[in-house]
Amino acid sequence: MDKITIIVPCYNEQEVIEMFYPAVQKHVKKIPDCEFNYIFVNDGSRDNTLEKLRELSAAHDDVTYLSLSRNFGKESAMMAGIDYSDGDAVIIMDADLQHPPEKISEMVHWWREGYDDVCGKRVDRAGETWLKRTCANIFYAVMKKFSTSYEMQRDVGDFRLLDRRCIEALKLMRENQRFTKGLFTWVGYNKKEIPFEVQPRAAGTTTWNFLALFNLAMKGMTSFTTAPLRLMTFLGMTISFFAMIYMFFVLTMALLYGDPVAGYPTLMTVILFLGGMQLSALGIIGEYLGQIFHESKGRPIYLVSEMNGKRLIYKSQFVPIERNTTLRD
Ligand code: UDP
Numbered sequence: 637m638d639k640i641t642i643i644v645p646c647y648n649e650q651e652v653i654e655m656f657y658p659a660v661q662k663h664v665k666k667i668p669d670c671e672f673n674y675i676f677v678n679d680g681s682r683d684n685t686l687e688k689l690r691e692l693s694a695a696h697d698d699v700t701y702l703s704l705s706r707n708f709g710k711e712s713a714m715m716a717g718i719d720y721s722d723g724d725a726v727i728i729m730d731a732d733l734q735h736p737p738e739k740i741s742e743m744v745h746w747w748r749e750g751y752d753d754v755c756g757k758r759v760d761r762a763g764e765t766w767l768k769r770t771c772a773n774i775f776y777a778v779m780k781k782f783s784t785s786y787e788m789q790r791d792v793g794d795f796r797l798l799d800r801r802c803i804e805a806l807k808l809m810r811e812n813q814r815f816t817k818g819l820f821t822w823v824g825y826n827k828k829e830i831p832f833e834v835q836p837r838a839a840g841t842t843t844w845n846f847l848a849l850f851n852l853a854m855k856g857m858t859s860f861t862t863a864p865l866r867l868m869t870f871l872g873m874t875i876s877f878f879a880m881i882y883m884f885f886v887l888t889m890a891l892l893y894g895d896p897v898a899g900y901p902t903l904m905t906v907i908l909f910l911g912g913m914q915l916s917a918l919g920i921i922g923e924y925l926g927q928i929f930h931e932s933k934g935r936p937i938y939l940v941s942e943m944n945g946k947r948l949i950y951k952s953q954f955v956p957i958e959r960n961t962t963l964r965d
């Protein structure tokens with residue numbers, strides 16, 4: 637009998653939680669020799685998500701819920717689920733039913749065939765805006781060009797089944813600025829992509845906007861490649877090289893022909909161009925410095941405040957959770 641844990645990060649999902657459990661249950665019950673349990677992670681929702689989760693876990697033995705002490709973001713919420721999972725494998729799914737539960741049986745099939753990481757690959761991004769698609773294209777192209785040691789999977793998101801050994805590997809990576817997609821790739825092992833169509837949201841609204849996606853992309857780049865730094869060095873050297881040639885040209889003109897070479901426009905262009913270059917170089921260094929700043933503090937990735945009706949306490953950050961501890965109110 638295999639045991640699989642389904643991890644569901646939830647942020648303001650009060651409308652969909654009641655739909656989610658029966659919709660998934662309907663499909664997983666049909667899978668032979670497999671027992672499923674659920675971990676819902678309430679990521680500091682501001683609506684009644686926590687109430688709904690309390691009701692759900694009271695009604696079903698196979699449902700556990702974790703409630704984080706505030707909104708930590710989806711990446712951290714997933715990590716909380718991963719830390720608490722006990723299955724031989726784990727499936728990560730969005731709460732809004734955009735990840736079709738009928739694909740679970742296929743994932744389990746490939747896992748039993750020996751794959752450690754069975755990931756859903758979205759077949760069309762048609763429902764997305766032109767801007768979002770273009771930005772995604774640029775992001776994948778840049779990542780592909782610069783991360784030489786391993787390739788970022790395209791159009792593959794968080795909908796996936798992970799074997800216990802991937803889970804344990806992910807648990808080793810306690811970095812704060814989590815770019816989970818990159819971490820899955822970093823871990824390696826046998827990957828299998830299965831196509832799926834992203835469904836429309838069952839209810840509620842997406843929390844992602846352009847800025848959030850841009851931030852995620854920046855995090856992805858700065859935590860997985862130092863290529864932008866190298867690029868800046870390269871550009872700096874190239875510009876200096878051409879500046880030298882130009883300097884000889886100007887000197888020659890002035891010494892041999894007494895021609896002072898027209899000044900203002902050239903100067904302005906060069907000053908503004910170099911100023912811009914220097915500022916962006918500083919910005920890029922700043923991005924990496926920011927990463928170091930966040931990581932160097934070594935804070936925990938998330939704090940769980942409540943689990944199945946019990947309040948939790950942290951005694952040491954390295955033994956993350958003192959389970960079953962009840963605090964007096
Ligand atoms: N989510 C989360 N914390 C957040 C934002 C989102 O746990 O800060 C969850 C959300 O509840 C959902 C999943 O992450 O289950 C994907 O979010 P959403 O549907 O808003 O994003 P989209 O599907 O539009 O990319």
Ligand code: MG
Pocket residue numbers: 730732734837842
């Ligand atoms: Mg969604």
